[in-house]
Amino acid sequence: MLAVVGALADLALAAGLGVLRATNSQVGERRAEGHLPTLALVIVLAAPGVAALLGVAIARPVLFGAAGFACFPLAVVSIAAVPIWLPAVLFLIAFVQASNTRPPAPLLGGIVLAGFTALLLVALRILITGNGQYTYSYPGGSEGGDYFLPSRATFCILIVIADLVLATALARLSPSPTRRSHDAASNTPERP
Numbered sequence: 001m002l003a004v005v006g007a008l009a010d011l012a013l014a015a016g017l018g019v020l021r022a023t024n025s026q027v028g029e030r031r032a033e034g035h036l037p038t039l040a041l042v043i044v045l046a047a048p049g050v051a052a053l054l055g056v057a058i059a060r061p062v063l064f065g066a067a068g069f070a071c072f073p074l075a076v077v078s079i080a081a082v083p084i085w086l087p088a089v090l091f092l093i094a095f096v097q098a099s100n101t102r103p104p105a106p107l108l109g110g111i112v113l114a115g116f117t118a119l120l121l122v123a124l125r126i127l128i129t130g131n132g133q134y135t136y137s138y139p140g141g142s143e144g145g146d147y148f149l150p151s152r153a154t155f156c157i158l159i160v161i162a163d164l165v166l167a168t169a170l171a172r173l174s175p176s177p178t179r180r181s182h183d184a185a186s187n188t189p190e191r192p
Contacts (some may be wrong), residue, residue: 022035
Protein backbone atom coordinates (compact mmCIF):
# COMPACT_ATOMS: atom_id res chain seq x y z
CA MET A 1 0.00 0.00 0.00
CA LEU A 2 2.88 2.40 0.77
CA ALA A 3 4.29 1.82 -2.71
CA VAL A 4 0.97 2.76 -4.32
CA VAL A 5 0.67 5.93 -2.19
CA GLY A 6 4.25 6.84 -3.06
CA ALA A 7 3.61 6.19 -6.75
CA LEU A 8 0.52 8.38 -6.76
CA ALA A 9 2.41 11.16 -4.97
CA ASP A 10 5.29 10.89 -7.46
CA LEU A 11 2.97 10.96 -10.47
CA ALA A 12 1.08 13.96 -9.07
CA LEU A 13 4.34 15.81 -8.40
CA ALA A 14 5.64 15.07 -11.91
CA ALA A 15 2.40 16.30 -13.48
CA GLY A 16 2.38 19.40 -11.28
CA LEU A 17 5.96 20.29 -12.17
CA GLY A 18 5.14 19.78 -15.85
CA VAL A 19 2.22 22.18 -15.62
CA LEU A 20 4.36 24.66 -13.65
CA ARG A 21 7.11 24.55 -16.26
CA ALA A 22 4.70 24.81 -19.18
CA THR A 23 2.86 27.80 -17.76
CA ASN A 24 5.80 29.74 -16.30
CA SER A 25 8.36 29.50 -19.10
CA GLN A 26 9.12 32.42 -21.38
CA VAL A 27 7.17 32.71 -24.62
CA GLY A 28 10.33 32.46 -26.72
CA GLU A 29 11.48 29.41 -24.80
CA ARG A 30 8.12 27.69 -25.35
CA ARG A 31 8.24 28.48 -29.07
CA ALA A 32 11.81 27.22 -29.43
CA GLU A 33 11.26 24.02 -27.44
CA GLY A 34 7.72 22.99 -28.15
CA HIS A 35 6.08 20.59 -25.69
CA LEU A 36 8.50 17.67 -25.99
CA PRO A 37 11.14 18.80 -23.44
CA THR A 38 8.49 19.43 -20.79
CA LEU A 39 7.00 16.01 -21.52
CA ALA A 40 10.47 14.44 -21.22
CA LEU A 41 11.01 16.10 -17.85
CA VAL A 42 7.62 14.85 -16.63
CA ILE A 43 8.42 11.33 -17.83
CA VAL A 44 11.78 11.32 -16.02
CA LEU A 45 10.16 12.51 -12.79
CA ALA A 46 7.27 10.06 -13.13
CA ALA A 47 9.47 7.03 -13.92
CA PRO A 48 10.00 6.02 -10.26
CA GLY A 49 6.25 6.05 -9.66
CA VAL A 50 5.67 3.95 -12.76
CA ALA A 51 8.39 1.52 -11.65
CA ALA A 52 6.74 1.17 -8.24
CA LEU A 53 3.34 0.51 -9.82
CA LEU A 54 4.94 -2.11 -12.06
CA GLY A 55 6.48 -3.64 -8.94
CA VAL A 56 3.03 -3.87 -7.37
CA ALA A 57 1.52 -5.30 -10.56
CA ILE A 58 4.11 -8.06 -10.97
CA ALA A 59 4.75 -8.58 -7.24
CA ARG A 60 8.44 -7.65 -7.38
CA PRO A 61 9.27 -5.32 -4.46
CA VAL A 62 12.80 -4.78 -5.74
CA LEU A 63 11.23 -2.18 -8.03
CA PHE A 64 10.10 -0.25 -4.92
CA GLY A 65 13.73 0.02 -3.87
CA ALA A 66 14.80 1.08 -7.35
CA ALA A 67 12.10 3.76 -7.37
CA GLY A 68 13.13 5.00 -3.94
CA PHE A 69 16.81 5.28 -4.78
CA ALA A 70 16.04 6.98 -8.10
CA CYS A 71 13.90 9.70 -6.50
CA PHE A 72 16.64 11.22 -4.36
CA PRO A 73 18.94 12.54 -7.12
CA LEU A 74 15.97 13.73 -9.20
CA ALA A 75 15.48 16.60 -6.77
CA VAL A 76 18.37 18.40 -8.52
CA VAL A 77 15.98 19.29 -11.35
CA SER A 78 14.53 22.18 -9.35
CA ILE A 79 13.92 23.28 -5.79
CA ALA A 80 10.25 22.58 -6.59
CA ALA A 81 11.19 18.91 -7.11
CA VAL A 82 12.49 18.40 -3.54
CA PRO A 83 9.11 17.01 -2.40
CA ILE A 84 9.97 13.93 -4.51
CA TRP A 85 11.86 12.79 -1.43
CA LEU A 86 8.53 11.96 0.26
CA PRO A 87 7.66 9.26 -2.32
CA ALA A 88 11.29 8.12 -2.10
CA VAL A 89 10.92 7.44 1.62
CA LEU A 90 7.60 5.65 1.08
CA PHE A 91 9.14 3.46 -1.65
CA LEU A 92 12.11 2.57 0.54
CA ILE A 93 9.91 1.72 3.54
CA ALA A 94 7.77 -0.53 1.29
CA PHE A 95 10.96 -2.14 -0.07
CA VAL A 96 12.39 -2.79 3.39
CA GLN A 97 9.10 -4.22 4.66
CA ALA A 98 8.86 -6.56 1.67
CA SER A 99 12.55 -7.50 1.91
CA ASN A 100 12.17 -8.54 5.54
CA THR A 101 9.76 -11.28 4.53
CA ARG A 102 11.00 -11.97 0.98
CA PRO A 103 14.56 -10.75 0.34
CA PRO A 104 15.46 -10.23 -3.34
CA ALA A 105 18.38 -12.06 -4.94
CA PRO A 106 21.42 -9.96 -3.93
CA LEU A 107 23.13 -9.62 -7.31
CA LEU A 108 19.96 -9.19 -9.34
CA GLY A 109 18.50 -6.80 -6.76
CA GLY A 110 21.67 -4.70 -6.82
CA ILE A 111 21.65 -4.52 -10.60
CA VAL A 112 18.01 -3.38 -10.63
CA LEU A 113 18.56 -0.83 -7.84
CA ALA A 114 21.71 0.72 -9.29
CA GLY A 115 20.91 0.26 -12.97
CA PHE A 116 17.48 1.89 -12.87
CA THR A 117 18.84 4.96 -11.08
CA ALA A 118 21.91 5.23 -13.32
CA LEU A 119 19.94 5.07 -16.58
CA LEU A 120 17.41 7.58 -15.27
CA LEU A 121 20.22 10.02 -14.43
CA VAL A 122 21.80 9.48 -17.86
CA ALA A 123 18.45 10.35 -19.47
CA LEU A 124 18.13 13.48 -17.33
CA ARG A 125 21.68 14.55 -18.13
CA ILE A 126 21.04 14.15 -21.85
CA LEU A 127 17.95 16.34 -21.54
CA ILE A 128 19.49 19.19 -19.55
CA THR A 129 22.91 19.43 -21.22
CA GLY A 130 23.72 20.70 -24.68
CA ASN A 131 21.04 23.37 -24.65
CA GLY A 132 20.30 25.60 -27.62
CA GLN A 133 20.08 29.39 -27.61
CA TYR A 134 16.97 31.28 -28.62
CA THR A 135 16.16 34.92 -29.29
CA TYR A 136 12.56 36.03 -29.45
CA SER A 137 11.52 39.51 -30.51
CA TYR A 138 8.17 41.04 -29.72
CA PRO A 139 6.79 44.58 -29.97
CA GLY A 140 8.62 46.64 -27.39
CA GLY A 141 11.53 44.28 -26.71
CA SER A 142 13.11 40.89 -27.01
CA GLU A 143 14.18 37.98 -24.85
CA GLY A 144 16.74 35.27 -25.16
CA GLY A 145 18.18 32.36 -23.29
CA ASP A 146 18.72 28.62 -23.22
CA TYR A 147 16.22 25.97 -24.18
CA PHE A 148 16.16 22.19 -24.11
CA LEU A 149 16.57 20.64 -27.54
CA PRO A 150 13.60 18.56 -28.71
CA SER A 151 15.96 15.96 -30.22
CA ARG A 152 17.58 15.43 -26.81
CA ALA A 153 14.12 15.25 -25.22
CA THR A 154 13.17 12.45 -27.62
CA PHE A 155 16.37 10.56 -26.77
CA CYS A 156 15.67 11.10 -23.05
CA ILE A 157 12.15 9.65 -23.38
CA LEU A 158 13.47 6.60 -25.22
CA ILE A 159 16.08 5.96 -22.53
CA VAL A 160 13.48 6.21 -19.75
CA ILE A 161 11.17 3.77 -21.55
CA ALA A 162 14.07 1.35 -22.11
CA ASP A 163 15.06 1.76 -18.45
CA LEU A 164 11.57 0.85 -17.25
CA VAL A 165 11.40 -2.17 -19.58
CA LEU A 166 14.87 -3.38 -18.57
CA ALA A 167 14.28 -2.93 -14.82
CA THR A 168 10.94 -4.73 -15.06
CA ALA A 169 12.44 -7.58 -17.10
CA LEU A 170 15.30 -8.00 -14.63
CA ALA A 171 12.91 -7.86 -11.67
CA ARG A 172 10.79 -10.58 -13.30
CA LEU A 173 13.85 -12.85 -13.41
CA SER A 174 13.80 -12.99 -9.64
CA PRO A 175 11.45 -15.58 -8.14
CA SER A 176 7.97 -14.39 -7.41
CA PRO A 177 7.42 -13.80 -3.70
CA THR A 178 4.13 -15.66 -3.85
CA ARG A 179 5.70 -18.59 -5.69
CA ARG A 180 8.60 -18.67 -3.23
CA SER A 181 6.27 -18.86 -0.23
CA HIS A 182 4.14 -21.47 -2.04
CA ASP A 183 7.25 -23.53 -2.86
CA ALA A 184 8.39 -23.34 0.75
CA ALA A 185 4.97 -24.44 1.95
CA SER A 186 4.90 -27.42 -0.44
CA ASN A 187 8.36 -28.56 0.67
CA THR A 188 7.42 -28.57 4.33
CA PRO A 189 7.11 -32.14 5.54
CA GLU A 190 3.75 -33.07 6.94
CA ARG A 191 3.54 -33.87 10.62
CA PRO A 192 2.18 -37.27 11.63
